[in-house]
Amino acid sequence: MKVHCRRVTSNRIAWCLEEVGVEGKTNDLAQRYPPGDLAIWIFILAELAVFAAFFAAYAFTRMDNVELFDTYQQSLDRRAALINTLALITSSYFVVRAVAAVREGSNHGCVRWLLAALGMGLLFLVVKGNEYAHHFGEGVTLSTNTFYMFYLSLTFFHFMHVILGMIILAAVAVKAQRGGYSAADHTGVETGASYWHMVDLVWLILFPLVYVMR
Amino acid sequence: MNRQRTWIRPCTLVYLAMLGLTLVTFGIGEAGLSGLEISLAVLAVALIKGQMVGDYFMGLKGLRGPWRWVIFLWLFVPGALIATAFSLTA
Numbered sequence: 001m002k003v004h005c006r007r008v009t010s011n012r013i014a015w016c017l018e019e020v021g022v023e024g025k026t027n028d029l030a031q032r033y034p035p036g037d038l039a040i041w042i043f044i045l046a047e048l049a050v051f052a053a054f055f056a057a058y059a060f061t062r063m064d065n066v067e068l069f070d071t072y073q074q075s076l077d078r079r080a081a082l083i084n085t086l087a088l089i090t091s092s093y094f095v096v097r098a099v100a101a102v103r104e105g106s107n108h109g110c111v112r113w114l115l116a117a118l119g120m121g122l123l124f125l126v127v128k129g130n131e132y133a134h135h136f137g138e139g140v141t142l143s144t145n146t147f148y149m150f151y152l153s154l155t156f157f158h159f160m161h162v163i164l165g166m167i168i169l170a171a172v173a174v175k176a177q178r179g180g181y182s183a184a185d186h187t188g189v190e191t192g193a194s195y196w197h198m199v200d201l202v203w204l205i206l207f208p209l210v211y212v213m214r
Numbered sequence: 215m216n217r218q219r220t221w222i223r224p225c226t227l228v229y230l231a232m233l234g235l236t237l238v239t240f241g242i243g244e245a246g247l248s249g250l251e252i253s254l255a256v257l258a259v260a261l262i263k264g265q266m267v268g269d270y271f272m273g274l275k276g277l278r279g280p281w282r283w284v285i286f287l288w289l290f291v292p293g294a295l296i297a298t299a300f301s302l303t304a
Contacts, residue, residue: 031276032277032281034272034274034277035272041281041284045284045288052288055295059298060299063302066303085240086236089232090229092271093229093271095271096270096271190273197272198272200271201268205260205261207236207239207260208257212240212242212256213257214253
């Protein structure tokens with residue numbers, strides 16, 4: 001029997017193996033591979049590697065500029081960062097509930113949770129945008145000093161990932177609205193969810209490193 | 215079928231724990247606490263929250279094999295580098 005697998009996912013591999021009659025492998029594969037499309041996980045690992053390098057560069061550059069970093073860290077709006085952290089954690093939780101809903105066969109529930117997650121993402125963008133407006137209004141640029149160079153580049157790089165994550169979640173929500181997923185086939189939802197959790201994960205390290213630790 | 219329902223989902227408990235840990239981190243910042251021990255404690259809290267995301271939100275907790283440890287390794291490597299850099303300046 002000829003089996004075509006266009007996308008590599010744990011679900012699809014398991015389905016292919018079932019089709020060709022390889023018994024007992026489905027559960028084993030489901031326990032070996034993460035949820036969603038494997039391709040997104042390769043992308044996630046690449047993104048995480050870049051952020052890890054960024055974090056290490058920040059910490060080691062700070063070694064030679066401790067006073068400068070500690071002084072200008074005080075100019076940041078920690079309350080805004082708290083709101084953004086709570087917004088991203090909450091949005092990640094909503095995405096978990098969206099995946100749970102579609103696994104129970106509810107496209108409608110999935111859409112509702114995804115819209116809530118998008119709302120939290122939008123809140124993040126508004127709060128972060130206000131922070132940028134404040135800093136730019138004070139004449140802060142990438143070349144103001146080393147701390148602001150790291151602060152602006154790190155947070156803006158993450159900001160762009162939030163936007164990309166929201167686009168992905170919106171696309172998933174549109175497909176779910178059209179009934180495009182089911183309890184048996186919802187790899188797209190898991191793929192989008194995995195990316196969004198990565199965006200949240202990065203911020204969970206960025207927030208204490210840039211706003212709190214000194 | 216008689217389905218047994220738990221009063222709260224595990225992911226909800228994790229979510230609430232993460233909110234609490236975030237408020238602890240914020241409180242440390244607002245109190246103006248500084249120093250190596252404080253920084254390492256704040257970093258440890260962040261790494262714990264990161265592992266929670268990997269385990270319970272990304273769904274890696276139940277996996278076997280290398281994917282189970284992907285997020286742990288990602289947290290461990292930059293975490294160790296950040297801790298080293300802060301320790302050297304203390």
